[in-house]
Amino acid sequence: MKFSTLIGVFAASALAYLPGEWSFPSIPNSNGLFGNPAGLSAFDSPGGVLNFGRDKDDVYEFSAGFNGDYLGATFSYHSDYDDVDESRWNLIASLPMLDRFAFLGFSAGAFRSSDFHGTDFSATPGILIRPFQWLALGFDSKHAVQFGPEKQRRIQEYGATLRVFDGLSVSYAGENKETHRLLVEANLGFLDLGVQIPIHGDDEYRVFASHAFGRSFQGTLAIDDDWKPRHFSVGYHSAKLADPYVLSRVVRVPLSLPLTETEPGFSLFGRSSMSIESLREHFDLLLADKSAQLIIFDFTGYKAGTAISKEIERGIAKLNLQGRTTIAYLDELRPTTLLASSAATRIVLEPSARVNYRGVGGEVLYYKGFFDWVGIKVELLRHGAYKSAVEPYTADSMSAEARENYTQLYTEWWNTLTADSRMRISTTLPLDSLLEHPSLLAKDAKRVGLVDTLLYLDEVAPYALKTIYGLDAPFVNVSDYAPRAGVRIFDEDWRPRSKIALLNIEGSIVDGVGGYDPLTGSRSTGSAEVLEALGKLMKSPEYSALIVRINSPGGSAQASDEIWHRLHTISQTRMPVVASIGDMGASGGYMIACGANEIIAEKASIVGSIGIFGGKVSVKGLLDKLKLRMEPVKTHPHADAEGQGREFSPEEREALQNYLDAFYDRFLDVVTGATQLPKDSLDRSLAGGRVFTGSQGVKNGLIHRIGGLDAAISEAKRFAGIPESRPVQLESLLSDGSYLSRSLSDQIRLLDWVNSVEKTQVWALFVSPPLPF
Structure with a gap:
């Protein structure tokens, strides 16, 4: 059989069956790279393939290809080292729709x-349709457009695949009116x-046997009807195969990296944290991998807030x-x-x-006495007791109000x-006594029922196998299941997949551009970058909804208002x-949330703080003590109102207070519009700077419901x-797509911060309360 015929057989047999969408990354059509080009984006996983073998006519074949989400390229060569010497190159593009x-x-x-x-050139258009989650239809017109010294035969290829049930599919494929075949595939x-069955035409039976090697590679052996194995393929996918193992395993999931909402940019010292998206992707992989039957979550060095916990x-x-x-x-017990x-x-x-089980406490350091001593006067006005x-x-x-x-x-x-x-403990009386008579000892945590037993890490797996499964295995092998960023599960679903945009508002909300502060290790989100991302979102037809993920104590009032308005x-x-x-x-973080159709929070989230403050620092007293003098130069009486060399005048103080009052009133209007709470009762009992948990927020109407992502x-x-049953793609609008470029931007922001130290910081929204996070 000629190599070109063999390629045709591969191509037609996989027309309607979406390559790579099931458990066959290397068959029957080499990831779809040599067949219907419309199947490429349906593949949904960048990867590559190598094929090699020899047919019955002693023609040796070799082919290779790689693909991204929407583009791919292939090369194939076959020769009998005598009369046959042929090569093909293909560039493939495909586009998902609807x-x-x-x-x-x-x-x-x-x-x-x-x-x-010479060289023959040709073009092949194709289309693939999934009218139902169990049916796919395909068509392409091979060599529809061509030019060169030797015209290649035009072939109209068509087919359909029916998923009988999970793990079994039947495909039909035809070429013009001459060749018809079936492909039955089972897991x-x-x-x-996979078994290729000829129905009509010059075709042969062929059997495909495929096996996964790890999570990314799959090998396939093709056996012809003379029962000789003649062709072998190896496929690679960046998306991980869900369940490549058969035997049950014991796995350890290390959670030592700090878990954060987002990850900082490029670092010469390696990965310093793991985002909530990476964590969720890892759980998706665990849920899909049925071989991981005993899972040890190692919280050694665990660092995360309540929402990620x-x-x-x-x-x-x-x-x-x-x-x-x-x-x-656990290597430490804390809330x-x-x-x-x-x-x-x-x-x-x-x-x-x-053991740290003593309740919640916090301390607030008061600076006024020190400032009075050194001659610094902080002039801060607020609206809200x-x-x-x-x-x-x-x-x-x-x-008294704050306390x-x-x-x-x-x-x-x-x-x-x-x-x-x-809830794990039948009686909480011993647990309550621990709050009155604290102990740091692990044995007391076991005594009151907070933990089940005390062991070292290497003893955990044998203990679990013995107590839960009755197996005595003191030297059981435990494999690490380390979370990684950007891990996708091999997607086998044929249902439509809508896109939902994700916008992260993390850290302080600032005017302009935010970033990662290397001095403090904290994030900030800038109104300029958020508005730019939302502007692009409004012009894009590909997203069906937007989720705004907020982990912020507030910040600039104007920036918060601008972001709220755009979201609204x-x-x-x-x-x-x-x-x-x-x-x-x-x-400001809560104000932004009010731009949404619905506000969701965790029970332990901190919400509210509807209020505003502003002012400046005057160092006139300190300068006088140091025998220093600051001379202003100005065109009008109040041009230096924000300067540090003097205090506010009564007119300036009144102007700032009027601004704070007006913004506070606007804040109330925003919350009333989002929650339908009466403005008067909101001001009287919920606003004025009061802070609540998410549970309290649901009860008092500031939050619509409890939940996570x-x-x-x-x-x-x-x-x-x-x-609800339809899968969706969650795509981040402010992701660090380029770690290096984001890191360079962070360095620029650091220089901006250094330059801004000498400037007067006039006012901002709420700084987070002294909670022991």
């Missing part, structure tokens, strides 16, 4: 042969089998529902590790671990944070917007009219 309901494709190829001089667990708890709970056994290993591990089948504590962030600079001690709010907040926050771990416009005119609050959505995705789908 939420991946249909795929248009195009292939441009070049063909050279020893039978003629047998450790082996995938809750996401981990939900992920562990999902694994439990699948019948997995989950073990949490966030208890929250993250509370859904585990067993909680194990290291014997010498330190509970807006206590200004008090350390203007008062000697905490106000009342923080005491209520801390009590509710503690109860919310520990509720899940308390989008939610009212362009697409549904859902706000998902992580650890904190306070002050999964709940936000479900609500976004509901608002957008996307069926």
Whole structure:
């Protein structure tokens, strides 16, 4: 059989069957690279393939190809070292349409042969349609356009694939009116089998046997009807195969990297943290890999806030529902590790671990006495008696309003944070006694029921196998399952996939461009970059909804207002917007959330702080003590109002207070519009700088519902009219697509920060309360 005929057989047999969408990354058509070009973007995983073999006529073949999401390239060569010497090159492009309901494709190829001089060029258009999640239809017109010394035969290829059920599919393919064939493919667990059955025409039976090697590679052996193995293929995919293993395994999931909402840019010292998106992708991989039956979550060195801890708890709970056994290993016991591990089948504590179960406390340092001593006067005005962030600079001690709010907040926050771990214990009396008579000893944590046993890490797997499965295996092998960024599951779903945009608002909200501060390790989000991203979103037809993920204590009032306005416009005119609050959505962060159609927060999220403050620092007294003098030069009496060399005049103080009052009134209008709470009662009992937990926020109407990112995705789908069962793609609008470029931008922001140190910082929204995060 000629190599060109063999390629045709491969191509036609995979016309309608979407290459790579099932368990066959290397068959029957080499990732779709040599067949229907419309299947390329349906493939949904960049990768590559190598094919080699020998047919019955002793023609040796070699082919290779690689593909991205929308572009691909192939090369093939065959020769019998005598009469046959042929080579082909192809460039392939394809485009998904209508939420991946249909795929248009195009292939441009070049063909050279020893039978003629010169090069033949041709173009092949193709289309692939998925009318249902169990049916795919395909068509292409091979060599529809061509020119060169030797005209190649035009072939109209068509086909359909029917997924009978998960793991079994039947495909029909035809060429013109002359050749018809079936391809039956089945998953047998450790082996995938495909059988090509000729119906009409000059075709042969062929059997494909395919097996996964690890999570990215798959090898395929093709056996002809003379029962000789003649062709072998190796395929690679960047998306990971969900379940390439058969035997049950014991795996350890290390959680030592700091877990954050987003990851900073490029670092010469390697990866310094892991984002919530990477963590969720890792749980998706664990949920899809049924071979991981005993999973040890190693919380050694764990650093994360309450929102991410809750996401981990939900992920562990999902694994439990699948019948997995989950073990949490802690090297320190504190509220966030208890929250993250509370859904585990067993909680194990290291014997010498330190126990921190004493409630929630915080300290506020007051500077006014020191400033008075050195001659610095901080002039800060506010609207809201509970807006206590200004008090350390203007008062000697905490106000009654601030103490009342923080005491209520801390009590509710503690109860919310520990509720899940308390549910594991039949009686909480010993646990309550631990709060009155604290102990740092691990044995006391076991005594009161916070943990199940005390062991070192190497003892955990044998303990779990012995106590849960009755297996005595003191030297069991445990494989690491380290979370990685950008891991995608090999997607086998033929349903349409709508896109939902994700916008992260993290850290302080600033005017202009935000970034990562190398001095403090903190993030900030700038209004300019957010507005630019949202401007592009409004022009893009590809997204069905927007999720705004907020983890911010607030910041610039004007920046917060600008972002709120843009989100409100989008939610009212362009697409549904859902706000998902992580650890904190306070002050300006909460104002931004009010631009969404719905606000979702965790039970332990910090929300509210509806208020504003502003002012400046005057160093006149200090300069006088140092015998220094600052002389202003100005065109008008109040031109130096923001200068540090003098205090506010009565007129300037009144002007600033009027601005704060007006913005506060505007803030109330924004919250009233988002929550439908009456403005008067909002001002009287919920605003003025008061801070609440997410649980309190739901009760008082500031928050619509409790939940994490999964709940936000479900609500976004509901608002957008996307069926709950339909998968969606979550795409970040402010992702660090280029770590290097983002890092260079961060260095520029550092220089801007250094230059701004000498400038007067006039005013900003709420700075986070002194919570022990």
